[in-house]
Amino acid sequence: MNGLREDGHLTDLALEYALAGTPLPATAAHLDTCAECTARLAAADDVALPELPGLQMPVQAAVVADAVAQAPEPANRPWVWAVGALAAAAVALIAVPLAMAPQDDGVRVKGAALSLQVYRDEGETSPRLKDGDLVSPGDRLGFRIRNRDRGWLMVLGLDAADDPYLCYPQNEGGRAVETDASPRPRPLPEAIRMDDTPGTETLVAVLCDRPFAFEAMAERVRADDLPEGCAIDELTLEKR
Amino acid sequence: MTTAAPTLDLNVLYREHGRLVLRRIRRFYRADQAPDILQEVFARAVEKADTYRGDASPIAWLYGLTTHHCLARLRDEKRRRELLDEVGEVPWTSPVSPSTTESKVFLAELWRTVDPELAQIGVYYYLDGMSQADIGELLGVTGRTVSNRLQQLSDLARDAAGGSP
Numbered sequence: 001m002n003g004l005r006e007d008g009h010l011t012d013l014a015l016e017y018a019l020a021g022t023p024l025p026a027t028a029a030h031l032d033t034c035a036e037c038t039a040r041l042a043a044a045d046d047v048a049l050p051e052l053p054g055l056q057m058p059v060q061a062a063v064v065a066d067a068v069a070q071a072p073e074p075a076n077r078p079w080v081w082a083v084g085a086l087a088a089a090a091v092a093l094i095a096v097p098l099a100m101a102p103q104d105d106g107v108r109v110k111g112a113a114l115s116l117q118v119y120r121d122e123g124e125t126s127p128r129l130k131d132g133d134l135v136s137p138g139d140r141l142g143f144r145i146r147n148r149d150r151g152w153l154m155v156l157g158l159d160a161a162d163d164p165y166l167c168y169p170q171n172e173g174g175r176a177v178e179t180d181a182s183p184r185p186r187p188l189p190e191a192i193r194m195d196d197t198p199g200t201e202t203l204v205a206v207l208c209d210r211p212f213a214f215e216a217m218a219e220r221v222r223a224d225d226l227p228e229g230c231a232i233d234e235l236t237l238e239k240r
Numbered sequence: 241m242t243t244a245a246p247t248l249d250l251n252v253l254y255r256e257h258g259r260l261v262l263r264r265i266r267r268f269y270r271a272d273q274a275p276d277i278l279q280e281v282f283a284r285a286v287e288k289a290d291t292y293r294g295d296a297s298p299i300a301w302l303y304g305l306t307t308h309h310c311l312a313r314l315r316d317e318k319r320r321r322e323l324l325d326e327v328g329e330v331p332w333t334s335p336v337s338p339s340t341t342e343s344k345v346f347l348a349e350l351w352r353t354v355d356p357e358l359a360q361i362g363v364y365y366y367l368d369g370m371s372q373a374d375i376g377e378l379l380g381v382t383g384r385t386v387s388n389r390l391q392q393l394s395d396l397a398r399d400a401a402g403g404s405p
Contacts, residue, residue: 005369044332132271
């Protein structure tokens with residue numbers, strides 16, 4: 001099997017062989033040089049496997065190790081939620097100081113410049129949200145980021161009216177925060193809480209090779225016109 | 241390619257390849273629909289275990305099984321829909337370009353009206369962008385058979401589009 005499409009990129013099936021650690025021979029060289037396919041690979045690797053009812057413990061153990069951030073004690077949760085919300089027009093944001101060690105969830109960076117993971121705090125557990133997942137008013141969401149290169153990082157949101165709001169960092173005067181490369185997902189020390197306006201919420205992580213500010217970047221994101229030297233990853237949620 | 245155990249262990253299969261199945265399902269269904277279909281596919285895998293070659297990687301087998309199941313399920317839905325009208329692109333796929341009239345006709349309507357094997361070939365070719373040789377290898381038929389079937393599909397698409405060549 002060749003595994004390459006007419007345009008030279010990997011077929012979805014070839015991508016699966018690569019993810020399994022057994023790339024088809026004809027695709028290995030392409031993967032070494034194609035940013036698009038390595039990004040696809042990283043995005044595919046981000047897919048979380050749900051528990052399959054009826055299967056026994058080995059599956060559940062794999063699920064937890066692979067994708068879901070869970071911990072039995074609140075002190076070990078990926079983030080600690082502050083009491084009291086800072087109400088905002090679209091979303092209530094909660095700045096949360098953290099004292100925690102990063103958890104190893106077994107995910108590796110395979111080439112994507114930036115990956116955003118979003119988790120919902122449900123008390124004892126913090127399940128990871130997927131694109132299109134439903135959230136509710138009052139839900140508290142935390143973030144994990146992995147980035148191949150160091151740079152300036154920001155997480156922003158776009159509500160159903162396409163109005164931007166800042167998620168992270170909250171205390172830098174609207175400027176992106178300088179961050180080191182992180183080959184494994186690391187939690188951000190701030191979180192947001194959903195307000196009661198229904199509709200689509202898009203959460204966007206942006207990493208650039210130079211400093212930038214919220215207002216300017218929000219405009220570029222809304223216009224789908226990312227500046228050169230920036231990477232982006234986003235997740236869309238439906239709030240009801 | 242990896243070497244699989246000669247028999248299917250559902251736990252192992254799910255643990256090692258469940259995400260493959262999930263990703264393939266997401267090519268056809270929304271994220272909120274995918275977990276239920278994931279269960280269906282693995283139930284189907286148990287039923288079809290005799291079609292799995294024990295000395296081969298289960299990747300291609302599961303990929304084909306999932307594609308077949310999703311197409312059959314979509315075909316059975318009462319509501320008419322285009323093949324991808326509620327899904328769009330998922331982050332780990334990239335559009336196969338360019339979009340031809342044939343591919344548009346196939347994805348819009350034709351996939352539902354042709355026999356399941358032909359629909360599967362059409363999906364691999366028009367949606368996944370696989371080569372005829374790769375399709376043949378995946379389905380266990382010759383490249384010539386795939387070529388003939390694609391010609392048949394192309395003729396049907398032209399007819400559906402109004403007969404223009």
